[in-house]
Amino acid sequence: xxxxxxxxxLVVPFLFAVGAFFLPVACTSRSPKPIGKPGLPAAAYRGDxxxxxxxxxxxxxDRLVKKIEAERVALAxxxxxxxxxxxxxxxxxxxxxxxxxxxxxxxFPSWYGTGWDFNGTTEVPRQGKIACGYFVSTVLRDAGWxxxxxxxxxxxxxxxxxxxxxxxxxxxxxxIPIGEFVKTVKDWGLGxxxxxxxxxxxxxxxxxxxxxFVHSSYVDPFMVVxxxxxxxxxxxxxxxxxxxxxxxxxxFIQSWLLKKEIxxxxx
Numbered sequence: 001x002x003x004x005x006x007x008x009x010l011v012v013p014f015l016f017a018v019g020a021f022f023l024p025v026a027c028t029s030r031s032p033k034p035i036g037k038p039g040l041p042a043a044a045y046r047g048d049x050x051x052x053x054x055x056x057x058x059x060x061x062d063r064l065v066k067k068i069e070a071e072r073v074a075l076a077x078x079x080x081x082x083x084x085x086x087x088x089x090x091x092x093x094x095x096x097x098x099x100x101x102x103x104x105x106x107x108f109p110s111w112y113g114t115g116w117d118f119n120g121t122t123e124v125p126r127q128g129k130i131a132c133g134y135f136v137s138t139v140l141r142d143a144g145w146x147x148x149x150x151x152x153x154x155x156x157x158x159x160x161x162x163x164x165x166x167x168x169x170x171x172x173x174x175x176i177p178i179g180e181f182v183k184t185v186k187d188w189g190l191g192x193x194x195x196x197x198x199x200x201x202x203x204x205x206x207x208x209x210x211x212x213f214v215h216s217s218y219v220d221p222f223m224v225v226x227x228x229x230x231x232x233x234x235x236x237x238x239x240x241x242x243x244x245x246x247x248x249x250x251x252f253i254q255s256w257l258l259k260k261e262i263x264x265x266x267x
Contacts, residue, residue, distance in 0.1 A: 058124050061110045065142050068102050072144050076257045096253050100192055103143050104205060108214050111135065114224045116216045121150070132201050135216040135224060136160060136194060139203070145256050151264045157196030161244035163265040164194060169249045173241040181241060182229050185211045191247040197238035204229065204243065 075095050082088040114122065115129040122128030123138060130138065133153035137160075141149050152160055161170060171188070173181055185193070185206050193204040195213070202215025211229040219233060229235055246252050255262060 058127065061125055061142075064102075064106050064110065068098075068106075068142075068144055071098055072257065072259075076259070079254075079257050092250055092253055092257070095257050096247055099143060099253065099256065100190075100247055103139065103192055104207070107139055107142055108203075108226065111139070111224045112226060114216070116218055116222045116224070118218070120216070121153075130216050130224065132216045132218065133157070133160065136201055136203065140164075143256070144259075145252075146259055146261045148262070148264045151266075152262075155264060155266060157201035158242050159265045159267070160201055161194050161196055161242055163262060165244045165246050165249045165252055169245045169252075171243045171245075173243075175239050176241075178230060178232075178236045181235070182211045185229070185243070188243075188245060189248065191245060194244045194246055195235075196240075196242040196244075197234065198240055200234055200238065 072095075075091055075098070079088055079091045079095075082091060110125040111130075114125050114127075114135075116131065117129035118131055120129035120131045121134050122130050131153070133155070134149070137147055137149045137153040140147050140152075147163075152163060155163070171184065173184070185204055188206070190206050190208050193206070195202055195204045200215065200218065202213060205212045205214060205226075212226050213229045213232045213235055214224075214226045215234070216224045217234065235241070254260070
């Protein structure tokens, strides 16, 4: 669900009706794997909600973000000192692995259980509420990319993707069954994707065993969740889906390494 700067919700029915033909919009205020099978580290369905949970501790999240940044700085120094593409390639691969692991097993679980709100803009997991576009831009920012958090969050979801990656890493789907969509993701490969829907946005994760949808959900349970893509009502009912395979894009990984500013696409 989205709105213009005036905050009016009256545009939602119209946007829903045309979403399949134009840009999808973001809803913002502006089991063990077989041995030998490649896959990502496991991530819990939802962070522990108990009072003593580390994932429920803002200081733990702050330490996590700082740790990722320290590792980025160390990798960036090595990358800049490399004198050939052959020397840079393994550093880029290490950066990619670090990002996928850090987001999937650290940043995402910290946000599970954070409430959704159409106008939510919280920057602290489990404190306040967050809209779907802000969830995407905040995760990317906290992972270390120089994104314009508010400006990116307020864009149509396809523009969010086009701000991050390029056409070779993008696929579009119109009115195809959810099973076909999930199969395409499995065939396309491991990693983290950004997905844009008719009136929503979030992340798709292919961990080598299952395809998940991680997002700030505007339907029950109205919070940040990780759910199997096949079972997601939001994914199932969206007529239009656009995928950006961000962690497969070397330029996007390089932009993280070198802290390059990512310009938000607005049209």
